[in-house]
Amino acid sequence: MRTIGVLTSGGDAPGMNAAIRAVVRTGIDHGLKVMGIHRGYSGLINGEIFEMDRRSVSDIIHKGGTILKTARCEEFTTDAGREKAVNVLKVFGIDGLVVIGGDGSFRGAQALSKLGVAAVGIPGTIDNDLAYTQYTVGFDTALNTVLDAINKIRDTSSSHERISIIEVMGRNCGDIALYTGIAGGAEKVIIPEKGYDLNELCRIIIEGKIRGKLHNLILLAEGVGGANELASKVENVTGIETRSTILGHIQRGGSPSAFDRILASTMGARAVELLIEGKSSRVVGVQGGKISDMDIDEALSMKHEFNEYLYNLSRVLSY
């Protein structure tokens, strides 16, 4: 292994820059040439590739987003597109590739592996929807962003004795809603893994009001449905003023938390080590609190299991 490439792909996540920095500096430390690839697989196909040195990743550890930019690339999902990508890697002399992204980006890395490319994945997504790893880079920062919003909404919700429905991201994974529901003391967490019953939800709200609750904070994962629609249904049934807040893309930005910076730094370093050790077609993750790695096929075949214990706890603690 002499030259490696690094790209970020799919939805961006805070901490991607810290991961890029770790890949570049660890790679150089091991005597490798490190090439940055702009705009994910799209930039790979188009040859948007340049050499990175230690200074090229100066002053980025605290920045959200990704200095390499990210993209979604339709062409790469075709055989012809992927063959082009393999040829470009050959032309630039890249023997190993680090892909920082989510599930879709990993499927891309898997496809490249099947074509003989030594690829290693670093999980970069706020959704925490990759089953093989306890944490993905960006998840912790997103939790803190949502928590900050919940704290603010709680103030105004209490003053007006309103119901507040807060819609958070996560695609089909309820982890952001579940973890922030626990951390923010929400009355109810609604996640795709469990769904909800409108009558039961309204009963919880009405009973809470009778017991003297000043507000009702409901964390809704985007994969279940829209907050606006739910708010009008809840208001109709309970007769209590209900406001919806869709947090949207603020969850994807911002300076990464200490946890995400450390996670990204260690994962970046491990990804490079794996390539040097000749262990490709692997993804880096966290298992049992430790940095681990797994075969990409095995990792992608796992089904994400949500934390039933935390879900039940959120119900007990909200009472």
Ligand code: ADP
């Ligand atoms: P994320 O990585 O955040 O899940 P996407 O699902 O949008 O984001 O995937 C990012 C990119 O990865 C896509 O635009 C596409 O180029 C590539 N990709 C996604 N799925 C596949 C697949 N099954 N095979 C090959 N490439 C894929």
